[in-house]
Amino acid sequence: MISTILIIDDSDFQRKYLTSILKDKFSLYEASTIEDARNVYQSKKIDLIIVDNILEKSNGYQFTQMLRMDKEYGNIPVIMASAMDRPHDVQLGFESGINGYLFKPVNKERLFEMIFVLETDNKPKRKEKVLIIDDSKMIRSILKRAFEASGFTVTEAENGKEGYEAALRFKPDIITCDIEMPVMTGLEFVEAFRKHDEFSKIPVYMITTRIDDALREKAFKLGISEYIAKPFDPSEVTKIISKKLDVKYSMGKKPLILLADDSKAALHITEHTLLTNGYLVETVRTGLDALECIKKKKYDLIITDYYMPAMDGFTLISETKKIDINAKTPFIILSGADKKTTIMESFVHGAVDYVSKPFEENELIARITKILEL
Structure with missing residues:
Protein backbone atom coordinates (compact mmCIF):
# COMPACT_ATOMS: atom_id res chain seq x y z
CA MET A 1 0.00 0.00 0.00
CA ILE A 2 1.43 3.37 -1.05
CA SER A 3 0.70 6.06 1.54
CA THR A 4 3.84 8.25 1.62
CA ILE A 5 5.43 9.85 -1.45
CA LEU A 6 8.67 11.81 -1.87
CA ILE A 7 8.66 14.40 -4.68
CA ILE A 8 12.11 15.38 -6.02
CA ASP A 9 12.22 18.39 -8.35
CA ASP A 10 14.33 21.55 -8.35
CA SER A 11 11.35 23.55 -9.63
CA ASP A 12 9.15 25.01 -6.88
CA PHE A 13 6.30 25.22 -9.38
CA GLN A 14 6.51 21.52 -10.33
CA ARG A 15 6.67 20.39 -6.70
CA LYS A 16 3.62 22.51 -5.85
CA TYR A 17 1.76 21.18 -8.89
CA LEU A 18 2.36 17.54 -7.92
CA THR A 19 1.53 18.33 -4.31
CA SER A 20 -1.81 19.81 -5.36
CA ILE A 21 -2.64 16.58 -7.22
CA LEU A 22 -1.57 14.18 -4.47
CA LYS A 23 -2.14 15.94 -1.13
CA ASP A 24 -5.69 14.68 -0.55
CA LYS A 25 -4.73 11.00 -0.79
CA PHE A 26 -1.09 10.74 0.33
CA SER A 27 1.39 12.00 2.90
CA LEU A 28 4.00 14.00 1.01
CA TYR A 29 7.64 15.04 1.39
CA GLU A 30 9.56 17.33 -0.96
CA ALA A 31 13.21 17.71 -1.95
CA SER A 32 14.96 19.90 -4.50
CA THR A 33 18.33 18.09 -4.51
CA ILE A 34 19.54 14.51 -4.35
CA GLU A 35 21.22 15.15 -1.00
CA ASP A 36 17.96 16.45 0.50
CA ALA A 37 16.12 13.48 -1.00
CA ARG A 38 18.57 11.02 0.54
CA ASN A 39 18.07 12.59 3.97
CA VAL A 40 14.30 12.19 3.59
CA TYR A 41 14.11 8.55 2.47
CA GLN A 42 16.73 7.52 5.04
CA SER A 43 14.81 9.12 7.91
CA LYS A 44 11.18 8.59 6.81
CA LYS A 45 9.28 5.56 5.55
CA ILE A 46 8.83 6.37 1.85
CA ASP A 47 6.60 4.14 -0.31
CA LEU A 48 7.14 5.90 -3.65
CA ILE A 49 9.49 8.48 -5.17
CA ILE A 50 8.57 10.82 -8.04
CA VAL A 51 11.71 12.39 -9.53
CA ASP A 52 12.44 14.86 -12.33
CA ASN A 53 15.07 13.71 -14.82
CA ILE A 54 16.86 17.09 -14.86
CA LEU A 55 18.08 18.28 -11.46
CA GLU A 56 20.59 20.93 -10.44
CA LYS A 57 24.10 19.36 -10.48
CA SER A 58 22.62 15.92 -11.24
CA ASN A 59 19.69 14.10 -12.86
CA GLY A 60 17.00 11.57 -12.10
CA TYR A 61 18.86 8.77 -13.89
CA GLN A 62 21.88 9.09 -11.60
CA PHE A 63 19.64 9.33 -8.56
CA THR A 64 17.77 6.13 -9.49
CA GLN A 65 20.98 4.22 -10.21
CA MET A 66 22.35 5.33 -6.83
CA LEU A 67 19.13 4.30 -5.09
CA ARG A 68 19.12 0.85 -6.72
CA MET A 69 22.61 0.19 -5.36
CA ASP A 70 21.42 0.83 -1.80
CA LYS A 71 20.65 -2.51 -0.12
CA GLU A 72 18.32 -0.94 2.45
CA TYR A 73 16.32 1.45 0.26
CA GLY A 74 16.92 0.08 -3.24
CA ASN A 75 13.44 -1.41 -3.64
CA ILE A 76 11.52 1.87 -3.30
CA PRO A 77 9.55 2.29 -6.57
CA VAL A 78 10.45 5.33 -8.67
CA ILE A 79 8.35 7.24 -11.21
CA MET A 80 10.21 9.68 -13.44
CA ALA A 81 8.32 12.85 -14.42
CA SER A 82 10.01 14.55 -17.35
CA ALA A 83 9.58 17.14 -20.08
CA MET A 84 11.83 14.96 -22.29
CA ASP A 85 9.70 12.77 -24.56
CA ARG A 86 12.32 11.19 -26.83
CA PRO A 87 12.41 7.36 -26.84
CA HIS A 88 16.08 7.54 -25.85
CA ASP A 89 15.20 9.44 -22.65
CA VAL A 90 12.54 6.89 -21.76
CA GLN A 91 15.00 4.06 -22.38
CA LEU A 92 17.61 5.70 -20.14
CA GLY A 93 14.98 5.98 -17.43
CA PHE A 94 14.07 2.30 -17.45
CA GLU A 95 17.71 1.25 -17.77
CA SER A 96 18.52 3.28 -14.65
CA GLY A 97 15.84 1.33 -12.76
CA ILE A 98 12.66 3.44 -12.73
CA ASN A 99 9.24 1.77 -12.52
CA GLY A 100 7.32 4.27 -14.64
CA TYR A 101 7.81 7.30 -16.91
CA LEU A 102 5.41 10.26 -17.17
CA PHE A 103 5.62 13.26 -19.47
CA LYS A 104 5.17 16.79 -18.13
CA PRO A 105 2.74 18.35 -17.60
CA VAL A 106 1.82 15.28 -15.55
CA ASN A 107 -1.67 13.98 -16.24
CA LYS A 108 -3.49 13.35 -12.95
CA GLU A 109 -5.42 10.30 -14.15
CA ARG A 110 -2.30 8.70 -15.66
CA LEU A 111 -0.34 9.33 -12.44
CA PHE A 112 -3.00 7.72 -10.25
CA GLU A 113 -3.27 4.81 -12.68
CA MET A 114 0.50 4.24 -12.44
CA ILE A 115 0.39 4.40 -8.64
CA PHE A 116 -2.45 1.86 -8.63
CA VAL A 117 -0.42 -0.49 -10.85
CA LEU A 118 2.57 -0.21 -8.51
CA GLU A 119 0.34 -0.98 -5.53
CA THR A 120 -1.09 -4.09 -7.19
CA ASP A 121 2.34 -5.30 -8.32
CA ASN A 122 2.93 -6.84 -4.86
CA LYS A 123 1.66 -10.21 -6.00
CA PRO A 124 1.78 -13.50 -4.07
CA LYS A 125 4.61 -15.93 -4.72
CA ARG A 126 4.26 -17.77 -8.02
CA LYS A 127 5.63 -21.23 -8.67
CA GLU A 128 7.19 -20.34 -12.04
CA LYS A 244 -0.02 -16.05 -20.92
CA LEU A 245 0.93 -18.29 -18.00
CA ASP A 246 -2.37 -17.67 -16.25
CA VAL A 247 -4.22 -19.22 -19.19
CA LYS A 248 -3.04 -22.56 -17.82
CA TYR A 249 -4.67 -21.93 -14.46
CA SER A 250 -7.81 -20.02 -15.45
CA MET A 251 -9.54 -22.23 -18.00
CA GLY A 252 -13.30 -21.70 -17.98
CA LYS A 253 -13.32 -18.31 -16.24
CA LYS A 254 -13.06 -16.29 -19.49
CA PRO A 255 -14.08 -16.96 -23.10
CA LEU A 256 -11.84 -19.67 -24.56
CA ILE A 257 -10.75 -19.22 -28.17
CA LEU A 258 -9.05 -21.80 -30.40
CA LEU A 259 -6.73 -20.13 -32.92
CA ALA A 260 -5.50 -22.05 -35.99
CA ASP A 261 -2.90 -20.62 -38.40
CA ASP A 262 0.09 -22.21 -40.13
CA SER A 263 2.09 -18.95 -39.98
CA LYS A 264 4.07 -18.60 -36.74
CA ALA A 265 4.24 -14.83 -37.10
CA ALA A 266 0.49 -14.45 -37.74
CA LEU A 267 -0.29 -16.88 -34.93
CA HIS A 268 1.85 -14.89 -32.51
CA ILE A 269 0.35 -11.51 -33.46
CA THR A 270 -3.24 -12.73 -33.18
CA GLU A 271 -2.59 -14.64 -29.94
CA HIS A 272 -0.97 -11.58 -28.38
CA THR A 273 -3.94 -9.41 -29.42
CA LEU A 274 -6.44 -11.82 -27.87
CA LEU A 275 -4.50 -12.34 -24.64
CA THR A 276 -4.00 -8.62 -24.02
CA ASN A 277 -7.76 -8.16 -24.42
CA GLY A 278 -8.56 -10.71 -21.73
CA TYR A 279 -9.34 -13.87 -23.69
CA LEU A 280 -8.01 -17.36 -23.05
CA VAL A 281 -6.29 -18.74 -26.14
CA GLU A 282 -5.10 -22.12 -27.40
CA THR A 283 -3.09 -22.24 -30.62
CA VAL A 284 -2.46 -24.86 -33.30
CA ARG A 285 -0.75 -24.67 -36.69
CA THR A 286 -2.78 -27.13 -38.79
CA GLY A 287 -6.42 -27.89 -39.40
CA LEU A 288 -5.91 -31.49 -38.30
CA ASP A 289 -4.45 -30.39 -34.95
CA ALA A 290 -7.37 -28.00 -34.54
CA LEU A 291 -9.83 -30.82 -35.17
CA GLU A 292 -8.18 -32.98 -32.51
CA CYS A 293 -8.61 -30.16 -29.98
CA ILE A 294 -12.22 -29.61 -31.06
CA LYS A 295 -13.03 -33.27 -30.38
CA LYS A 296 -11.78 -33.00 -26.79
CA LYS A 297 -12.86 -29.60 -25.51
CA LYS A 298 -15.65 -27.03 -25.79
CA TYR A 299 -14.61 -23.64 -27.18
CA ASP A 300 -16.48 -20.34 -27.13
CA LEU A 301 -15.05 -19.27 -30.50
CA ILE A 302 -12.77 -20.73 -33.18
CA ILE A 303 -10.65 -18.46 -35.38
CA THR A 304 -8.99 -20.13 -38.35
CA ASP A 305 -6.92 -19.23 -41.37
CA TYR A 306 -8.26 -20.40 -44.73
CA TYR A 307 -5.04 -21.72 -46.27
CA MET A 308 -3.48 -24.43 -44.07
CA PRO A 309 -1.70 -27.71 -44.86
CA ALA A 310 -3.57 -31.04 -44.69
CA MET A 311 -6.93 -29.40 -43.89
CA ASP A 312 -8.05 -25.90 -44.87
CA GLY A 313 -10.32 -23.64 -42.84
CA PHE A 314 -13.49 -24.49 -44.78
CA THR A 315 -13.01 -28.24 -44.27
CA LEU A 316 -12.32 -27.62 -40.59
CA ILE A 317 -15.67 -25.84 -40.24
CA SER A 318 -17.50 -28.68 -42.01
CA GLU A 319 -15.85 -31.36 -39.87
CA THR A 320 -16.52 -29.42 -36.66
CA LYS A 321 -20.25 -29.36 -37.39
CA LYS A 322 -20.17 -33.17 -36.98
CA ILE A 323 -18.77 -32.95 -33.44
CA ASP A 324 -21.49 -32.47 -30.84
CA ILE A 325 -19.59 -30.41 -28.24
CA ASN A 326 -18.58 -27.77 -30.81
CA ALA A 327 -21.25 -28.20 -33.49
CA LYS A 328 -22.65 -24.75 -32.68
CA THR A 329 -19.36 -23.01 -31.86
CA PRO A 330 -19.01 -19.88 -34.04
CA PHE A 331 -16.13 -19.60 -36.54
CA ILE A 332 -14.26 -16.55 -37.79
CA ILE A 333 -12.13 -16.89 -40.91
CA LEU A 334 -9.00 -14.73 -40.50
CA SER A 335 -7.15 -14.75 -43.79
CA GLY A 336 -5.02 -12.83 -46.26
CA ALA A 337 -7.12 -14.23 -49.09
CA ASP A 338 -9.47 -11.29 -49.56
CA LYS A 339 -11.09 -12.26 -52.86
CA LYS A 340 -14.84 -11.79 -52.89
CA THR A 341 -15.37 -15.44 -53.81
CA THR A 342 -13.34 -16.60 -50.79
CA ILE A 343 -15.24 -14.29 -48.48
CA MET A 344 -18.60 -15.51 -49.81
CA GLU A 345 -17.50 -19.16 -49.53
CA SER A 346 -16.60 -18.57 -45.89
CA PHE A 347 -20.19 -17.70 -45.06
CA VAL A 348 -21.54 -20.54 -47.23
CA HIS A 349 -19.43 -23.03 -45.26
CA GLY A 350 -20.75 -21.70 -41.95
CA ALA A 351 -18.39 -18.97 -40.74
CA VAL A 352 -20.15 -16.15 -38.88
CA ASP A 353 -17.54 -13.55 -39.87
CA TYR A 354 -14.52 -12.93 -42.09
CA VAL A 355 -11.59 -10.68 -41.14
CA SER A 356 -8.80 -9.82 -43.60
CA LYS A 357 -5.11 -9.84 -42.69
CA PRO A 358 -3.47 -7.61 -41.64
CA PHE A 359 -6.28 -6.76 -39.23
CA GLU A 360 -6.97 -3.72 -37.08
CA GLU A 361 -6.93 -4.77 -33.42
CA ASN A 362 -9.96 -2.68 -32.43
CA GLU A 363 -12.00 -4.06 -35.33
CA LEU A 364 -11.15 -7.69 -34.56
CA ILE A 365 -11.94 -7.33 -30.86
CA ALA A 366 -15.20 -5.51 -31.61
CA ARG A 367 -16.31 -8.33 -33.91
CA ILE A 368 -15.36 -11.01 -31.38
CA THR A 369 -17.22 -9.17 -28.61
CA LYS A 370 -20.34 -8.94 -30.76
CA ILE A 371 -20.23 -12.63 -31.70
CA LEU A 372 -19.78 -13.79 -28.10
CA GLU A 373 -22.73 -11.64 -27.00
CA LEU A 374 -25.11 -13.42 -29.40
Whole structure:
Protein backbone atom coordinates (compact mmCIF):
# COMPACT_ATOMS: atom_id res chain seq x y z
CA MET A 1 0.00 0.00 0.00
CA ILE A 2 1.43 3.37 -1.05
CA SER A 3 0.70 6.06 1.54
CA THR A 4 3.84 8.25 1.62
CA ILE A 5 5.43 9.85 -1.45
CA LEU A 6 8.67 11.81 -1.87
CA ILE A 7 8.66 14.40 -4.68
CA ILE A 8 12.11 15.38 -6.02
CA ASP A 9 12.22 18.39 -8.35
CA ASP A 10 14.33 21.55 -8.35
CA SER A 11 11.35 23.55 -9.63
CA ASP A 12 9.15 25.01 -6.88
CA PHE A 13 6.30 25.22 -9.38
CA GLN A 14 6.51 21.52 -10.33
CA ARG A 15 6.67 20.39 -6.70
CA LYS A 16 3.62 22.51 -5.85
CA TYR A 17 1.76 21.18 -8.89
CA LEU A 18 2.36 17.54 -7.92
CA THR A 19 1.53 18.33 -4.31
CA SER A 20 -1.81 19.81 -5.36
CA ILE A 21 -2.64 16.58 -7.22
CA LEU A 22 -1.57 14.18 -4.47
CA LYS A 23 -2.14 15.94 -1.13
CA ASP A 24 -5.69 14.68 -0.55
CA LYS A 25 -4.73 11.00 -0.79
CA PHE A 26 -1.09 10.74 0.33
CA SER A 27 1.39 12.00 2.90
CA LEU A 28 4.00 14.00 1.01
CA TYR A 29 7.64 15.04 1.39
CA GLU A 30 9.56 17.33 -0.96
CA ALA A 31 13.21 17.71 -1.95
CA SER A 32 14.96 19.90 -4.50
CA THR A 33 18.33 18.09 -4.51
CA ILE A 34 19.54 14.51 -4.35
CA GLU A 35 21.22 15.15 -1.00
CA ASP A 36 17.96 16.45 0.50
CA ALA A 37 16.12 13.48 -1.00
CA ARG A 38 18.57 11.02 0.54
CA ASN A 39 18.07 12.59 3.97
CA VAL A 40 14.30 12.19 3.59
CA TYR A 41 14.11 8.55 2.47
CA GLN A 42 16.73 7.52 5.04
CA SER A 43 14.81 9.12 7.91
CA LYS A 44 11.18 8.59 6.81
CA LYS A 45 9.28 5.56 5.55
CA ILE A 46 8.83 6.37 1.85
CA ASP A 47 6.60 4.14 -0.31
CA LEU A 48 7.14 5.90 -3.65
CA ILE A 49 9.49 8.48 -5.17
CA ILE A 50 8.57 10.82 -8.04
CA VAL A 51 11.71 12.39 -9.53
CA ASP A 52 12.44 14.86 -12.33
CA ASN A 53 15.07 13.71 -14.82
CA ILE A 54 16.86 17.09 -14.86
CA LEU A 55 18.08 18.28 -11.46
CA GLU A 56 20.59 20.93 -10.44
CA LYS A 57 24.10 19.36 -10.48
CA SER A 58 22.62 15.92 -11.24
CA ASN A 59 19.69 14.10 -12.86
CA GLY A 60 17.00 11.57 -12.10
CA TYR A 61 18.86 8.77 -13.89
CA GLN A 62 21.88 9.09 -11.60
CA PHE A 63 19.64 9.33 -8.56
CA THR A 64 17.77 6.13 -9.49
CA GLN A 65 20.98 4.22 -10.21
CA MET A 66 22.35 5.33 -6.83
CA LEU A 67 19.13 4.30 -5.09
CA ARG A 68 19.12 0.85 -6.72
CA MET A 69 22.61 0.19 -5.36
CA ASP A 70 21.42 0.83 -1.80
CA LYS A 71 20.65 -2.51 -0.12
CA GLU A 72 18.32 -0.94 2.45
CA TYR A 73 16.32 1.45 0.26
CA GLY A 74 16.92 0.08 -3.24
CA ASN A 75 13.44 -1.41 -3.64
CA ILE A 76 11.52 1.87 -3.30
CA PRO A 77 9.55 2.29 -6.57
CA VAL A 78 10.45 5.33 -8.67
CA ILE A 79 8.35 7.24 -11.21
CA MET A 80 10.21 9.68 -13.44
CA ALA A 81 8.32 12.85 -14.42
CA SER A 82 10.01 14.55 -17.35
CA ALA A 83 9.58 17.14 -20.08
CA MET A 84 11.83 14.96 -22.29
CA ASP A 85 9.70 12.77 -24.56
CA ARG A 86 12.32 11.19 -26.83
CA PRO A 87 12.41 7.36 -26.84
CA HIS A 88 16.08 7.54 -25.85
CA ASP A 89 15.20 9.44 -22.65
CA VAL A 90 12.54 6.89 -21.76
CA GLN A 91 15.00 4.06 -22.38
CA LEU A 92 17.61 5.70 -20.14
CA GLY A 93 14.98 5.98 -17.43
CA PHE A 94 14.07 2.30 -17.45
CA GLU A 95 17.71 1.25 -17.77
CA SER A 96 18.52 3.28 -14.65
CA GLY A 97 15.84 1.33 -12.76
CA ILE A 98 12.66 3.44 -12.73
CA ASN A 99 9.24 1.77 -12.52
CA GLY A 100 7.32 4.27 -14.64
CA TYR A 101 7.81 7.30 -16.91
CA LEU A 102 5.41 10.26 -17.17
CA PHE A 103 5.62 13.26 -19.47
CA LYS A 104 5.17 16.79 -18.13
CA PRO A 105 2.74 18.35 -17.60
CA VAL A 106 1.82 15.28 -15.55
CA ASN A 107 -1.67 13.98 -16.24
CA LYS A 108 -3.49 13.35 -12.95
CA GLU A 109 -5.42 10.30 -14.15
CA ARG A 110 -2.30 8.70 -15.66
CA LEU A 111 -0.34 9.33 -12.44
CA PHE A 112 -3.00 7.72 -10.25
CA GLU A 113 -3.27 4.81 -12.68
CA MET A 114 0.50 4.24 -12.44
CA ILE A 115 0.39 4.40 -8.64
CA PHE A 116 -2.45 1.86 -8.63
CA VAL A 117 -0.42 -0.49 -10.85
CA LEU A 118 2.57 -0.21 -8.51
CA GLU A 119 0.34 -0.98 -5.53
CA THR A 120 -1.09 -4.09 -7.19
CA ASP A 121 2.34 -5.30 -8.32
CA ASN A 122 2.93 -6.84 -4.86
CA LYS A 123 1.66 -10.21 -6.00
CA PRO A 124 1.78 -13.50 -4.07
CA LYS A 125 4.61 -15.93 -4.72
CA ARG A 126 4.26 -17.77 -8.02
CA LYS A 127 5.63 -21.23 -8.67
CA GLU A 128 7.19 -20.34 -12.04
CA LYS A 129 10.93 -19.84 -12.53
CA VAL A 130 12.38 -17.26 -14.93
CA LEU A 131 15.79 -17.36 -16.62
CA ILE A 132 17.04 -13.93 -17.81
CA ILE A 133 19.80 -14.01 -20.46
CA ASP A 134 21.35 -10.65 -21.36
CA ASP A 135 24.90 -9.33 -21.54
CA SER A 136 23.75 -6.03 -19.99
CA LYS A 137 23.91 -6.19 -16.20
CA MET A 138 21.55 -3.21 -16.02
CA ILE A 139 18.88 -4.92 -18.16
CA ARG A 140 19.17 -8.11 -16.11
CA SER A 141 18.77 -6.10 -12.92
CA ILE A 142 15.69 -4.26 -14.22
CA LEU A 143 13.99 -7.46 -15.37
CA LYS A 144 14.93 -9.33 -12.20
CA ARG A 145 13.34 -6.66 -9.98
CA ALA A 146 10.19 -6.66 -12.12
CA PHE A 147 9.82 -10.45 -12.09
CA GLU A 148 10.58 -10.77 -8.38
CA ALA A 149 8.04 -8.03 -7.64
CA SER A 150 5.49 -10.19 -9.49
CA GLY A 151 6.41 -13.23 -7.40
CA PHE A 152 8.64 -15.19 -9.80
CA THR A 153 11.88 -16.98 -8.87
CA VAL A 154 14.71 -15.62 -11.03
CA THR A 155 18.17 -16.67 -12.16
CA GLU A 156 20.49 -14.82 -14.59
CA ALA A 157 23.06 -15.48 -17.33
CA GLU A 158 25.16 -12.98 -19.28
CA ASN A 159 25.41 -14.81 -22.63
CA GLY A 160 23.79 -17.62 -24.59
CA LYS A 161 26.32 -20.25 -23.49
CA GLU A 162 25.83 -19.48 -19.79
CA GLY A 163 22.09 -19.33 -20.42
CA TYR A 164 22.10 -22.76 -22.06
CA GLU A 165 24.00 -24.27 -19.13
CA ALA A 166 21.73 -22.50 -16.61
CA ALA A 167 18.61 -23.74 -18.43
CA LEU A 168 19.75 -27.36 -18.15
CA ARG A 169 20.34 -26.93 -14.39
CA PHE A 170 17.57 -24.52 -13.44
CA LYS A 171 14.83 -25.93 -15.73
CA PRO A 172 12.99 -22.60 -16.06
CA ASP A 173 9.32 -22.13 -16.92
CA ILE A 174 10.03 -18.91 -18.86
CA ILE A 175 13.12 -17.48 -20.55
CA THR A 176 13.86 -13.90 -21.61
CA CYS A 177 16.79 -13.51 -23.96
CA ASP A 178 18.68 -10.77 -25.80
CA ILE A 179 19.81 -11.44 -29.39
CA GLU A 180 23.22 -9.79 -29.64
CA MET A 181 25.51 -11.33 -26.99
CA PRO A 182 29.11 -12.58 -26.88
CA VAL A 183 30.10 -16.28 -26.95
CA MET A 184 26.62 -17.45 -28.07
CA THR A 185 23.90 -15.21 -29.52
CA GLY A 186 20.26 -15.38 -28.53
CA LEU A 187 19.26 -17.10 -31.77
CA GLU A 188 22.04 -19.68 -31.35
CA PHE A 189 20.82 -20.27 -27.80
CA VAL A 190 17.22 -20.85 -28.91
CA GLU A 191 18.30 -23.22 -31.69
CA ALA A 192 20.39 -25.31 -29.27
CA PHE A 193 17.78 -25.16 -26.51
CA ARG A 194 14.92 -26.33 -28.75
CA LYS A 195 16.81 -29.52 -29.64
CA HIS A 196 15.89 -30.88 -26.19
CA ASP A 197 12.38 -32.37 -26.33
CA GLU A 198 11.76 -31.55 -22.67
CA PHE A 199 12.30 -27.84 -23.41
CA SER A 200 10.39 -27.67 -26.71
CA LYS A 201 7.39 -25.87 -25.20
CA ILE A 202 9.09 -23.55 -22.70
CA PRO A 203 8.27 -19.98 -23.84
CA VAL A 204 11.23 -17.82 -24.88
CA TYR A 205 10.77 -14.04 -25.03
CA MET A 206 13.29 -12.11 -27.14
CA ILE A 207 13.96 -8.63 -25.72
CA THR A 208 16.20 -6.73 -28.10
CA THR A 209 17.05 -3.46 -29.84
CA ARG A 210 17.02 -5.30 -33.20
CA ILE A 211 13.62 -4.80 -34.80
CA ASP A 212 14.10 -5.73 -38.48
CA ASP A 213 11.43 -8.02 -39.93
CA ALA A 214 13.83 -10.65 -41.28
CA LEU A 215 15.39 -11.20 -37.86
CA ARG A 216 11.97 -11.29 -36.22
CA GLU A 217 10.77 -13.93 -38.70
CA LYS A 218 13.90 -16.02 -38.12
CA ALA A 219 13.37 -15.84 -34.36
CA PHE A 220 9.77 -17.06 -34.65
CA LYS A 221 10.83 -19.90 -36.95
CA LEU A 222 13.25 -21.03 -34.25
CA GLY A 223 10.36 -21.14 -31.79
CA ILE A 224 10.29 -17.96 -29.71
CA SER A 225 7.00 -16.92 -28.11
CA GLU A 226 7.30 -13.12 -28.15
CA TYR A 227 9.55 -10.45 -29.67
CA ILE A 228 9.81 -7.33 -27.49
CA ALA A 229 11.71 -4.23 -28.61
CA LYS A 230 13.94 -2.18 -26.32
CA PRO A 231 13.29 0.25 -24.71
CA PHE A 232 10.59 -1.61 -22.81
CA ASP A 233 8.44 -1.12 -19.74
CA PRO A 234 9.44 -3.97 -17.37
CA SER A 235 6.00 -4.04 -15.73
CA GLU A 236 4.40 -4.56 -19.16
CA VAL A 237 6.77 -7.45 -19.88
CA THR A 238 5.80 -9.21 -16.65
CA LYS A 239 2.10 -8.58 -17.35
CA ILE A 240 2.32 -10.13 -20.82
CA ILE A 241 4.13 -13.20 -19.48
CA SER A 242 1.88 -13.55 -16.42
CA LYS A 243 -1.23 -13.30 -18.58
CA LYS A 244 -0.02 -16.05 -20.92
CA LEU A 245 0.93 -18.29 -18.00
CA ASP A 246 -2.37 -17.67 -16.25
CA VAL A 247 -4.22 -19.22 -19.19
CA LYS A 248 -3.04 -22.56 -17.82
CA TYR A 249 -4.67 -21.93 -14.46
CA SER A 250 -7.81 -20.02 -15.45
CA MET A 251 -9.54 -22.23 -18.00
CA GLY A 252 -13.30 -21.70 -17.98
CA LYS A 253 -13.32 -18.31 -16.24
CA LYS A 254 -13.06 -16.29 -19.49
CA PRO A 255 -14.08 -16.96 -23.10
CA LEU A 256 -11.84 -19.67 -24.56
CA ILE A 257 -10.75 -19.22 -28.17
CA LEU A 258 -9.05 -21.80 -30.40
CA LEU A 259 -6.73 -20.13 -32.92
CA ALA A 260 -5.50 -22.05 -35.99
CA ASP A 261 -2.90 -20.62 -38.40
CA ASP A 262 0.09 -22.21 -40.13
CA SER A 263 2.09 -18.95 -39.98
CA LYS A 264 4.07 -18.60 -36.74
CA ALA A 265 4.24 -14.83 -37.10
CA ALA A 266 0.49 -14.45 -37.74
CA LEU A 267 -0.29 -16.88 -34.93
CA HIS A 268 1.85 -14.89 -32.51
CA ILE A 269 0.35 -11.51 -33.46
CA THR A 270 -3.24 -12.73 -33.18
CA GLU A 271 -2.59 -14.64 -29.94
CA HIS A 272 -0.97 -11.58 -28.38
CA THR A 273 -3.94 -9.41 -29.42
CA LEU A 274 -6.44 -11.82 -27.87
CA LEU A 275 -4.50 -12.34 -24.64
CA THR A 276 -4.00 -8.62 -24.02
CA ASN A 277 -7.76 -8.16 -24.42
CA GLY A 278 -8.56 -10.71 -21.73
CA TYR A 279 -9.34 -13.87 -23.69
CA LEU A 280 -8.01 -17.36 -23.05
CA VAL A 281 -6.29 -18.74 -26.14
CA GLU A 282 -5.10 -22.12 -27.40
CA THR A 283 -3.09 -22.24 -30.62
CA VAL A 284 -2.46 -24.86 -33.30
CA ARG A 285 -0.75 -24.67 -36.69
CA THR A 286 -2.78 -27.13 -38.79
CA GLY A 287 -6.42 -27.89 -39.40
CA LEU A 288 -5.91 -31.49 -38.30
CA ASP A 289 -4.45 -30.39 -34.95
CA ALA A 290 -7.37 -28.00 -34.54
CA LEU A 291 -9.83 -30.82 -35.17
CA GLU A 292 -8.18 -32.98 -32.51
CA CYS A 293 -8.61 -30.16 -29.98
CA ILE A 294 -12.22 -29.61 -31.06
CA LYS A 295 -13.03 -33.27 -30.38
CA LYS A 296 -11.78 -33.00 -26.79
CA LYS A 297 -12.86 -29.60 -25.51
CA LYS A 298 -15.65 -27.03 -25.79
CA TYR A 299 -14.61 -23.64 -27.18
CA ASP A 300 -16.48 -20.34 -27.13
CA LEU A 301 -15.05 -19.27 -30.50
CA ILE A 302 -12.77 -20.73 -33.18
CA ILE A 303 -10.65 -18.46 -35.38
CA THR A 304 -8.99 -20.13 -38.35
CA ASP A 305 -6.92 -19.23 -41.37
CA TYR A 306 -8.26 -20.40 -44.73
CA TYR A 307 -5.04 -21.72 -46.27
CA MET A 308 -3.48 -24.43 -44.07
CA PRO A 309 -1.70 -27.71 -44.86
CA ALA A 310 -3.57 -31.04 -44.69
CA MET A 311 -6.93 -29.40 -43.89
CA ASP A 312 -8.05 -25.90 -44.87
CA GLY A 313 -10.32 -23.64 -42.84
CA PHE A 314 -13.49 -24.49 -44.78
CA THR A 315 -13.01 -28.24 -44.27
CA LEU A 316 -12.32 -27.62 -40.59
CA ILE A 317 -15.67 -25.84 -40.24
CA SER A 318 -17.50 -28.68 -42.01
CA GLU A 319 -15.85 -31.36 -39.87
CA THR A 320 -16.52 -29.42 -36.66
CA LYS A 321 -20.25 -29.36 -37.39
CA LYS A 322 -20.17 -33.17 -36.98
CA ILE A 323 -18.77 -32.95 -33.44
CA ASP A 324 -21.49 -32.47 -30.84
CA ILE A 325 -19.59 -30.41 -28.24
CA ASN A 326 -18.58 -27.77 -30.81
CA ALA A 327 -21.25 -28.20 -33.49
CA LYS A 328 -22.65 -24.75 -32.68
CA THR A 329 -19.36 -23.01 -31.86
CA PRO A 330 -19.01 -19.88 -34.04
CA PHE A 331 -16.13 -19.60 -36.54
CA ILE A 332 -14.26 -16.55 -37.79
CA ILE A 333 -12.13 -16.89 -40.91
CA LEU A 334 -9.00 -14.73 -40.50
CA SER A 335 -7.15 -14.75 -43.79
CA GLY A 336 -5.02 -12.83 -46.26
CA ALA A 337 -7.12 -14.23 -49.09
CA ASP A 338 -9.47 -11.29 -49.56
CA LYS A 339 -11.09 -12.26 -52.86
CA LYS A 340 -14.84 -11.79 -52.89
CA THR A 341 -15.37 -15.44 -53.81
CA THR A 342 -13.34 -16.60 -50.79
CA ILE A 343 -15.24 -14.29 -48.48
CA MET A 344 -18.60 -15.51 -49.81
CA GLU A 345 -17.50 -19.16 -49.53
CA SER A 346 -16.60 -18.57 -45.89
CA PHE A 347 -20.19 -17.70 -45.06
CA VAL A 348 -21.54 -20.54 -47.23
CA HIS A 349 -19.43 -23.03 -45.26
CA GLY A 350 -20.75 -21.70 -41.95
CA ALA A 351 -18.39 -18.97 -40.74
CA VAL A 352 -20.15 -16.15 -38.88
CA ASP A 353 -17.54 -13.55 -39.87
CA TYR A 354 -14.52 -12.93 -42.09
CA VAL A 355 -11.59 -10.68 -41.14
CA SER A 356 -8.80 -9.82 -43.60
CA LYS A 357 -5.11 -9.84 -42.69
CA PRO A 358 -3.47 -7.61 -41.64
CA PHE A 359 -6.28 -6.76 -39.23
CA GLU A 360 -6.97 -3.72 -37.08
CA GLU A 361 -6.93 -4.77 -33.42
CA ASN A 362 -9.96 -2.68 -32.43
CA GLU A 363 -12.00 -4.06 -35.33
CA LEU A 364 -11.15 -7.69 -34.56
CA ILE A 365 -11.94 -7.33 -30.86
CA ALA A 366 -15.20 -5.51 -31.61
CA ARG A 367 -16.31 -8.33 -33.91
CA ILE A 368 -15.36 -11.01 -31.38
CA THR A 369 -17.22 -9.17 -28.61
CA LYS A 370 -20.34 -8.94 -30.76
CA ILE A 371 -20.23 -12.63 -31.70
CA LEU A 372 -19.78 -13.79 -28.10
CA GLU A 373 -22.73 -11.64 -27.00
CA LEU A 374 -25.11 -13.42 -29.40
